[in-house]
Amino acid sequence: MPAVPAAHQRPAPDGGVRRRRAGRPSSAVLDKAGITSAALELVSRKGYDGLTMAALAKLLEVAPSALYNHVSSKQDVLLLVEDHLMSLVDVSSFGAAPWDDAVRTWAWSYRNVFAEHTPLIPVIAVLPVTDAPQTLAMYETVSKGFLDAGFPQERIISAIVALESFIFGSAYDVTAPEDIFDPGTMAESTPYFTAAVRGAAGTALRAADAAFMLGLDALIDGLGSLRREAD
Amino acid sequence: MPAVPAAHQRPAPDGGVRRRRAGRPSSAVLDKAGITSAALELVSRKGYDGLTMAALAKLLEVAPSALYNHVSSKQDVLLLVEDHLMSLVDVSSFGAAPWDDAVRTWAWSYRNVFAEHTPLIPVIAVLPVTDAPQTLAMYETVSKGFLDAGFPQERIISAIVALESFIFGSAYDVTAPEDIFDPGTMAESTPYFTAAVRGAAGTALRAADAAFMLGLDALIDGLGSLRREAD
C-alpha cells in the first residue's frame, strides 16, 4: 500500500468540475488503498446500493474505466473492503483473557462489524483466504487462541467455522425489521407461534441480541467441552 | 392458487416462435404459481444469475412487462420462490421423535434446501412472515415442538432464531470451495492457522458438514438445557 494520499482526501483544486486531460498523469491518482477507503466512505454514506463503479469513480475524481487499471472487477472492490473490515474485528482478548471470554468478545465484535455490511457476507463465504491478508491474520490469532486453550488440532477449523456460520447468520438478524415475526392476520391459524412471539415481546434486549447471546452461550459451552485442558 | 397450468408446462403449439397478439387473452396465461415454478426451473437450470425477468418471461412465453401484472418486482418473485422452498423443509419429526432428534432432522433439511439457494438468504432474513404462508406454517410446527418439549414460552423465538442463524451461515459454507482455507504462500507467516488447516484435512466428512455437525450438536446441547421437563 503506497503512501500516496487518495484523491478524494485532498480538496479538489477547482470544485471537482474540471477534467483531467487524457493520458497518464505525472503522479498516479489511484491505488488500492484509496479505492478501498473511497468505497467505505461511499457505503457509509449511501449504503451498498450506492456503491457503484460510477459513484466510486466520481468520488475519486476519475473516469470509471480508470478503476479497472487497479481492480479487475467490482467483486474485487468488495474483496478489498471485506479484508479491511476484518482488521476491525477485535481479537485482542485471545491470550489476554480466558478462552470463553475471548471468544465472546471476538464473536460480538465480528457480528457487529458485519451487521453493517451484510452484502459482503456472500463474498466472504467464498473468498479464498490467500487473497485476504487481514482475514488470514484474524484466523491465525483465533487458531492460536483455540490451540492454547487446549483444543485438539483437528477440530479447531470446524469449531471456528461453526462459530463464524452462526455469526454471519446473526449479522443478518440485526438488519431485520423489529416486527418481522408479527403473524398479522394469520395469528389465529398459528396459535403456538403467535404465543411464542407474544411471549418474547417483553424482553429488554432487541430480539436479535437476545438470540445471539443465547446461541453464542450454547455454542461456547458445547464447543468448550472439546478442550483437553483448561487455560 | 388457480388450477390453470403454467404456460411453460404445456408444449408450445408452434415451437415457441409465434407471438400472441396484443390485448388481454381469453384465458389468463400467467398466475403466481406458474411464475413460481418457472422461476424454480430457471434457477435449477441456470442458477440465480440466470433468473432474470426477461428469461422468466421467455420461459413463460410472455413479454417481460406482463409479469408486472402479477408481481410488483423481482424481489416479489424471489419471495414466492423462498416461500415455496420453505414447504420442502422437513418438520415431520416434531411430535414424532424426541426434541433433539427432531431439531437435528429439521436443521439438516433446512440447511440442505438453502445451500442450493443461498441468494435467497438475504431475502428471508428481512421477510415479514405475514407475506409467506409456508414459512409461517414451518414456524408454527417448530414452535409447537419446542413448547411441547418443555421450552419456556419466552425463549422459544430466541432459540429458533439462533438455530436459523447458524443454519443460514452454514448454508453458505456448503457453497465454498473445498480449499478456501489454503493459506498458500502465506503459510509460513501463519503457523497456527496452517497447522489447524492441515490437521483437519484427514476427515472423512466434507469440511462444511463436519462444522455443521459440530455446531449443531453444541447448540442442541446448550439450548436443550433450557427445557423444564423431558419429552
Add this chain to the structure above:
DNA sequence: CCACTAAATGAATGGCATTCATTTATTAGA
C-alpha cells in the same frame, strides 16, 4: 534514444429491472 508498460480519458456495449401507452377481453352495475 527507443520500445514498452502504466495509467488516465471517453466513447461504446449489452444486459438489466422497470414504466408507460396501447390493445383487447372479461366483468359488474345501471
Add this chain to the structure above:
DNA sequence: TCTAATAAATGAATGCCATTCATTTAGTGG
C-alpha cells in the same frame, strides 16, 4: 343489454449498471 371499469397482455421506451476498447500521455529499462 349497453356501458364503464378492470384485468391482462404487447411493445417501445428509460435509465442504470459493469465492463471493454481505442486512444492519449507519461514514466522506465535496455
